[in-house]
Amino acid sequence: MSKTASKTASKTASKTAIRTDKKQIPIAEGLFAWPSSSPQLIGSRCQGCGEVAFPKQSGCPNCAGDSTEEVLLSRRGKLWTWTIQHFPPPHPYAGDLDAFVPFGVGYIELPEGIRVEARLSLSDPEELEIGMEMELAIEKFAEREDGVELMTFVFQPAAT
């Protein structure tokens, strides 16, 4: 693994530009249903007690039952709490450390009754407010050395 190769990555990576000429893959399998103009997170629901979990789990964290089904979660929720991540998370970090820019992290409360931890599309505290309506989006997280773009899910202020 080369550390220096990452220096060639753009220092000004735009978080909104969608390059369709590049191969884009989810940062992890089974996290969200995509490509789609209406992406959704993939969770699980316990067939015993109805508890919903994200990411999906084969066992229920509530009743320890082992019978769960996959469910697509609501695209919208309310910002329950948030913070700004000013430093790269501890190793291992899949992103480009040289190109790191602070980003918002929050918990989104979904109608299913769970709170999902997620990156936020915004990093400006002035634009974030607890209780605001948020909506799921898929965004570029990093670019591999072979040019493949790793996509992750974020929540952005919902269009009204």
Ligand SMILES: [Zn+2]
């Ligand atoms: Zn259960």
